[in-house]
Amino acid sequence: MNGNRPGTRTLRVTVLVFPGVRLLDVTGPVEVFTSANEFGGRYRVQIVSEDGAAVITSAGTCIGADRAADEVREPSDVLIVPGGPEWETLIKDDVLMDAVRRLSGTAACTASVCSGAFLLAAAGLLDGRRATTHWRFTRRLGLRFPSVRVEPDAIFVRDGTMMTSAGVSSGIDLSLALVEEHYGAAVARAVAKDMVVFMQRPGGQSQFSVRSQIPHSRQELLRRVLDAVAEDPGANHSLAAMARRAGVSARHLTRLFHEETETTPARYVEQVRVEAAQVLLETGDDSMEVVARRTGFGSPESLRRAFVRHLGVTPGAFRTCFRTTGVRHKAPESAGVSG
Known part of the structure; x- marks a missing residue:
């Protein structure tokens, strides 16, 4: 055209x-x-x-x-x-x-x-x-x-x-x-x-793919690191902490991430934290402060920046779009239900 x-x-x-x-x-x-x-x-x-x-x-x-x-x-x-x-x-x-x-x-x-x-x-x-x-x-x-x-x-x-x-x-x-x-x-x-x-x-497809992209690794030591992040996103997952957990240098761990997952340690941690926050926003009533703290972001502003960076929407907009269809909040007659 x-x-x-x-x-x-x-x-x-x-x-x-x-x-x-x-x-x-x-x-x-x-x-x-x-x-x-x-x-x-x-x-x-x-x-x-x-x-x-x-x-x-x-x-x-x-x-x-x-x-x-x-x-x-x-x-x-x-x-x-x-x-x-x-x-x-x-x-x-x-x-x-x-x-x-x-x-x-x-x-x-x-x-x-x-x-x-x-x-x-x-x-x-x-x-x-x-x-x-x-x-x-x-x-x-x-x-x-x-x-x-x-x-x-x-x-x-x-x-x-x-x-x-x-x-x-x-x-x-x-x-x-x-x-x-x-x-x-x-x-x-x-x-x-x-x-x-x-x-x-609003946003792109990544907001629909919760936990679908967590990589799999052939390296046992890297799998332990990946699993630890996924199991407790709010914990300390700095590069130094993950390297100590794996028993390798920070440089070696970074190289393993690149070879096995095609991403960086920091980006992987942030993606897992975003996905964990998505689940909390979809299923719970926690405030943004609590969601940010539980998922390791620390502050609502850090959570907001990560959501916009990864999903193209704010946490509030995501919660509004994906938590419910809204049917539970409508009166019977407005929802099309009779008698």
């Missing part, structure tokens, strides 16, 4: 579906684009499958297709490639990969949702490009396709004509960004309000 407004021309959005596709990866973007038509947008959405037949999603529901992929004659303004739990099998489907390449070749913009990034990467469309996927799979994407420059914390990434987004609902974020590009911020904002979603959600 060149950023110019499309005027009165109807924009074509093609969504490629396949057996086992994740339902929200499809319906999220479709809902954004069709809702935009109510606020000044002009989109025509078509669902295509390999052979034009309906497909069964990973949720067990059926999605119909408008036509087969090889029947698409007109170029698309946006091609959406969703993901699915069985992406490792999907990327070995030569017919599906050919469909991805052909449809992308005539599309002005190709966008993946969640593990759909693996399909784009397997098709060779992300070589040398920046990309993201669900936080659980960012490391695997980088290992499987080393030519892809993975950005693990991004909600979505744009690199030229390719866009990739994070897990499941991030397809909505990506689609809203495209609506804003096509028709302006006012239209995108109206769609976001109508769907009751963030126009731009």
Whole structure:
């Protein structure tokens, strides 16, 4: 896309579906684009499958297709490639990969949702490009396709004509960004309000991945250090203290951290402390002072700086977003409960 407004021309959005596709990866973007038509947008959405037949999603529901992929004659303004739990099998489907390449070749913009990034990467469309996927799979994407420059914390990434987004609902974020590009911020904002979603959600993916990234080490002495930090984040974990615990010099321990975890001792300790604070903020009523003290930060200001640095949100904003849906604090009638 060149950023110019499309005027009165109807924009074509093609969504490629396949057996086992994740339902929200499809319906999220479709809902954004069709809702935009109510606020000044002009989109025509078509669902295509390999052979034009309906497909069964990973949720067990059926999605119909408008036509087969090889029947698409007109170029698309946006091609959406969703993901699915069985992406490792999907990327070995030569017919599906050919469909991805052909449809992308005539599309002005190709966008993946969640593990759909693996399909784009397997098709060779992300070589040398920046990309993201669900936080659980960012490391695997980088290992499987080393030519892809993975950005693990991004909600979505744009690199030229390719866009990739994070897990499941991030397809909505990506689609809203495209609506804003096509028709302006006012239209995108109206769609976001109508769907009751963030126009731009706070923070990145790392706020969802509590304790998922704690590294494993082949070195027994380093494993003892890592475990000690994880078991008691609030204890003294200075470099000197950890080196004494491991029985090695501070320099040697730093080298082990770099070789085994690809991070520094200080950064590892801070990450574990942030993750421990996330758990306390999600599950407890402790004040910020208590959370900071229990997790080794010492002060609310140090806690706040670490949260912003690692997660892109403040501790207060994190607690508000992730502690509860708010249903317990609503009166029955306002929560939609009767009698």
